[in-house]
Amino acid sequence: MAHHDHIAAHDAHEHGEGMDKKRIWSVFFVLLALTALEFLIALGFVHHWGILQKGALVNTIYIALTLLKAYYIVAFFMHLKFEKSSFIVICSIVFIFIVYFIALLLIEGGYLLHHFNEHPLYPNK
Numbered sequence: 600m601a602h603h604d605h606i607a608a609h610d611a612h613e614h615g616e617g618m619d620k621k622r623i624w625s626v627f628f629v630l631l632a633l634t635a636l637e638f639l640i641a642l643g644f645v646h647h648w649g650i651l652q653k654g655a656l657v658n659t660i661y662i663a664l665t666l667l668k669a670y671y672i673v674a675f676f677m678h679l680k681f682e683k684s685s686f687i688v689i690c691s692i693v694f695i696f697i698v699y700f701i702a703l704l705l706i707e708g709g710y711l712l713h714h715f716n717e718h719p720l721y722p723n724k
Contacts, residue, residue: 626675
């Protein structure tokens with residue numbers, strides 16, 4: 600019976616490794632700061648002060664900040680940072696393939712839209 604308690608305590612320790620209250624609050628404040636920075640850029644720099652114009656630069660900044668927030672959420676709150684490296688590599692490969700397939704679908708959809716606008720299936724309608 601004592602052996603079972605030791606295994607359960609060991610498993611609980613491995614699962615919660617590195618996620619104490621201090622770490623949770625530090626990740627929370629990092630996510631809060633990133634969100635505040637996004638709002639500052641959107642409402643302050645773009646709309647109120649007019650320092651930045653809407654366009655590729657602002658969109659790239661938003662995408663980078665969003666990916667950084669997604670990393671923190673996946674790494675700490677979904678405990679992926681504390682998994683074995685092979686599992687992390689497998690999850691990353693799957694994610695890359697999903698993004699790749701979404702990009703392919705968007706490209707193919709754009710081609711089909713353009714093609715069907717130029718050559719409609721029923722031209723007399």
